[in-house]
Every structure is written in C-alpha cells, then in structure tokens.
Amino acid sequence: MTLVSPRFDLYESQFGNWDELSYIRSKPRRATPFDPNLYFYPEGMATLFAHPRVANSPEHVRRELLVLHLYNYLEFTVRLELGPVNDVSKLLCLEDFLPWLPSQMRDDAFKIYVDEGAHAEMCRVLMMSVQQSTRVERLRLTPAFLRTLEDLVSSEQPEHRPLIKLFFVIISETLITGSLVRLPKDETVQRAVRDVANDHATDEGRHHAYFRKVFEYVWPRLPREMKRKIGILLPDMILAFLQPDKSALMRMLESFPEHFARPAQIVEEVIDYKSTVDGIVASASPTLKMLRENHVFDDPAIDNEFTRLRLVPPRNESRPSMSNWRTDQAIPAGFQDQPVELVEVSSE
Ligand SMILES: [Fe+2]
C-alpha cells in the first residue's frame, strides 16, 4: 500500500547539527570530584523529603537518602534507555517498521539510538563513582515502569505489541520531569550530577521534538479501533513514568529502621500529597497538549479514561496561564507548553 500525504514532506530534522550538539559527539567525558559540602540529589525533588518525618531526620540519614534517590533516578534512566527507548529506536531504524515513515526520520532514529546508549553509560559511570565515594550501597531495584510496560505489552496480541511499545516510548520522551529541568540548576547538588542531568536534558530537547513528530505521523494513520485500543492505555503509560515508585520508596526508608518505624505509612502519605499530584500533572502537561492537538480526546472512551485517572487535558485554545508552574520550575526552550488543571472527579 502506498501512503502519500502532503504532511510527509514536512519532516524537519532536529539532528542537522548532531555532531556539534549531542553529548556523545561533542562533549568530553568528565570526572568532576565530589564536594563533601554538596548533596547528591536536590531535597526539593526527592519525593520522600516532602514528608516532615523525613525532612526532619538527622543530617546523615538525609544525606544517605539523597544518595539513594540519586541511584533511583540513575537506575531508572539506565533501564529506560537500554530497555524500551532503545528497543523502539531500533525498530524505527528498520525499514520494514512503518515503511512509510520519511527516510530522514529513520536516519535520525540511529542518532537517537546512539544518544540513548550514551545516556545509559554516563548514568552508570556516575552511579558507580558515587557508590565508590560514599560507600552507600545501591538497592538494585527494578523500576516500577518496567512492570507496567510488561503488563501492557503481554496483554496484547503479539502483532500489536510493537505499536504499544512505540506509544509507551513516545509518552516517555515527551514528558518533562523535574530531573531534566530543575536538577541542572540546583547549586546545592554535586557538579558531576548536575552536568550529567544537563547533558542529558540538552539531548532530550531534540528527542522530544522527534517523538512528537513520530506521534503526528503515526496517530492519524491508525484505524479507529486501534486508536481506541492504544488511547485508553495512554494515561496508564503516563502514570507509569510519573507516579512515585512505591516499592522503591519503601526500600529506601527500610534502610533506616531505627528512624522510620512505619515506612509504608510515610510512603502512602507522600503519594497523597497535593504537591505530589500537582507535580505529575505539570510534568504530563506538554504530552497532554500534544494529544489534544492531535484530536486524541475526540473519542469519548479515551477522554473518559484520562478523566478517570485525573489526567485532564486543557479544554480551550485560550492563551495559557502560567500560574500552575512554580516560579522555580523553569520551562526549557521549546517546551513553552500549556499547563493543565487537575480537576476533582466525582465518584459517580
Ligand atoms: Fe535519554
């Protein structure tokens, strides 16, 4: 089948200057020494630190917990890049996968594959050097999002699985997490950690634009039933990345039994905080806007599923208010997106 659309001429590569701009092609590998006065992760971004019992714990406990938060973030990145992200980048490199995609889009998938391998490697190097320096042992946990992906994929027919994975990765690559935006700017944090986050964020700006384009090419071409099948899974995919990982947080607190007698209670309370929920919605905002602009919510079944999970897309085209963004939450260039509002969902 030949598929021709005028939009197919509109693919503009973001990777023209890849040799000059990407981390792996242009930046030196660093070995910045650690400063004993600096932290390994920002308290303001560490989920557990929203809880007063954690925030008021002794300095040595907080410092160690921040190291565990850093490991969690780095392990998440390594497993994401080596797992679904590069599985999908590899698929996009192959000419028999969605053969109607523009040839240049396929060329760029090779560059993303290389970028993501480099991100995994730099996170691994940092993790090992932090462990060597701090003597804080890694917990070696499997991130929760991998289990969600496995559940989503295994419950579908084999021929649909590559598409499910593709959308899972589109979601992950279009979300904006605090680690990408705020971590590089936090001067209380080790330079080596900020540099890794900054180098990663710079590459991810290009990946964000790329995967948004992939979405714009693929979604309109899906049959209606396939749109619905994938569409109702999208909010679960978003939450897989943005919801705090309960079991990882529990394991972190369990490392200090003398300080946290009831870790489960602390984790439950933190997850229910309004600030935690607001953070999820803020990070999902650009992705929800992309979905709305591509008419994903035109199907009431999909719209209802997002509403049920309290991920509500913006309803009008008016100029966005920035009031939902915290003033310390700068939005990087190219990410000037409209925030969404969390609404109360009735229990009817
Ligand atoms: Fe990456």
Ligand SMILES: [Fe+2]
């Ligand atoms: Fe990426």
